[in-house]
Amino acid sequence: MSLPGSDVILQRMMALHPKIIDLTLDRVWRLLAALDHPEKALPPVIHIAGTNGKGSTLAMIRAGLEGAGVTCHAYTSPHLARFHERIRVAGKLIDEGALSAVLDECYTANNGENITYFEITTIAAFLAFSRVSADFTLMEVGLGGRLDATNVFDAPAVTVITPVDMDHQQFLGDTLPEIAGEKAGIIKRGVPCVVGPQHDAAMDVIEARAARLGAPLMAYGQQWHVWEERGRLIYQDETGLLDLPLPALIGAHQIKNAGAAIATLRVLQKGDAERAMTDATWPARMQRLRSGPLVEAAGSAELWLDGGHNPAAGDALAEVLAGLPKRPTHLICGMLNTKDIAGYLRPLAAQAEQLIAVSIPGEANTLPADDTAKAARSVGLTATTAPNVADAVTRITESTPHARILICGSLYLAGAILRENH
Numbered sequence: 001m002s003l004p005g006s007d008v009i010l011q012r013m014m015a016l017h018p019k020i021i022d023l024t025l026d027r028v029w030r031l032l033a034a035l036d037h038p039e040k041a042l043p044p045v046i047h048i049a050g051t052n053g054k055g056s057t058l059a060m061i062r063a064g065l066e067g068a069g070v071t072c073h074a075y076t077s078p079h080l081a082r083f084h085e086r087i088r089v090a091g092k093l094i095d096e097g098a099l100s101a102v103l104d105e106c107y108t109a110n111n112g113e114n115i116t117y118f119e120i121t122t123i124a125a126f127l128a129f130s131r132v133s134a135d136f137t138l139m140e141v142g143l144g145g146r147l148d149a150t151n152v153f154d155a156p157a158v159t160v161i162t163p164v165d166m167d168h169q170q171f172l173g174d175t176l177p178e179i180a181g182e183k184a185g186i187i188k189r190g191v192p193c194v195v196g197p198q199h200d201a202a203m204d205v206i207e208a209r210a211a212r213l214g215a216p217l218m219a220y221g222q223q224w225h226v227w228e229e230r231g232r233l234i235y236q237d238e239t240g241l242l243d244l245p246l247p248a249l250i251g252a253h254q255i256k257n258a259g260a261a262i263a264t265l266r267v268l269q270k271g272d273a274e275r276a277m278t279d280a281t282w283p284a285r286m287q288r289l290r291s292g293p294l295v296e297a298a299g300s301a302e303l304w305l306d307g308g309h310n311p312a313a314g315d316a317l318a319e320v321l322a323g324l325p326k327r328p329t330h331l332i333c334g335m336l337n338t339k340d341i342a343g344y345l346r347p348l349a350a351q352a353e354q355l356i357a358v359s360i361p362g363e364a365n366t367l368p369a370d371d372t373a374k375a376a377r378s379v380g381l382t383a384t385t386a387p388n389v390a391d392a393v394t395r396i397t398e399s400t401p402h403a404r405i406l407i408c409g410s411l412y413l414a415g416a417i418l419r420e421n422h
Contacts, residue, residue, distance in 0.1 A: 146185025
């Protein structure tokens, strides 16, 4: 009997819980037990939490390991164009047959019980990983850490906490220490933890938990340092100094993400630090679009795509734009209604001529374009709306043929663009 396609099963899974997000591990443990605990059969886990830079750091760790011939499973979220992107089995995106099989197995074992979409699909990833040999499992936290569906490993090989900032306050708490406490929930007894740059309030919480659990810290500015010097990346820790190419991922903030990736490879005593810099790819992180219908419509204008969506991401993006060769910059922005819109846009106001707001196509939680435009005006941006991105691109290129156009504000918008523009 042939299985239904993954899209059909994923649609069914959406109906298994009334909420998209409901943080607890009870349902996860129940289904893992029903499946005979596939999480216990995984290769050593590298578990990554943080507000910004999780995906980029994971991509660089993976590039460094695979560049040295080390095989990796990798789990990331959300996906951009297709769900399959979330699950990389021994270096390759999961194929449709294998994905349908593990989804169906999880759906059947769950037996109609309440479980969120993220929880059941995360368990499907564990199942897929448990059946194929690899050297490591790279696991990105979905939301928070302490109660995230990925937080089921007693003894990972290493944990990593990238910069913690304000985001998802409705789930994680209203203050930086509260949010840091949730992220620090992945720290395990005696397991080394690599820590990226942090605000003092977040670092205090992380250090306190690590001390309580006897988890050795490898923290930025303490046990390791990284900086750019004469177009090279310099990394230093107690083991010595590395002189490396700059990361393939664009932006000054990627220097520190790269440092966290190198520190992780040093803890593991595996991987090729140079390949971590040169080979990493991570779509929709200041990605230059070079082909497809939108690029053709843009003519001689540059077209860029970025999925960052919180104030810290806005700061990083503004810094990247400031460092690019001078060109009139126009933003096309769509955001979710759960985000700090003004906080994200405020740093970008100095870098852009104007913003055209769009609603995210097919996304129930999109902020209406009018509301995005209003928030943009409140921070000093000239802002209008458009019915869709294609219309906005046409409007910009008619008035400014050589513009730099940045489509930004949400990974969901980025995913829609990558699907439509292939």
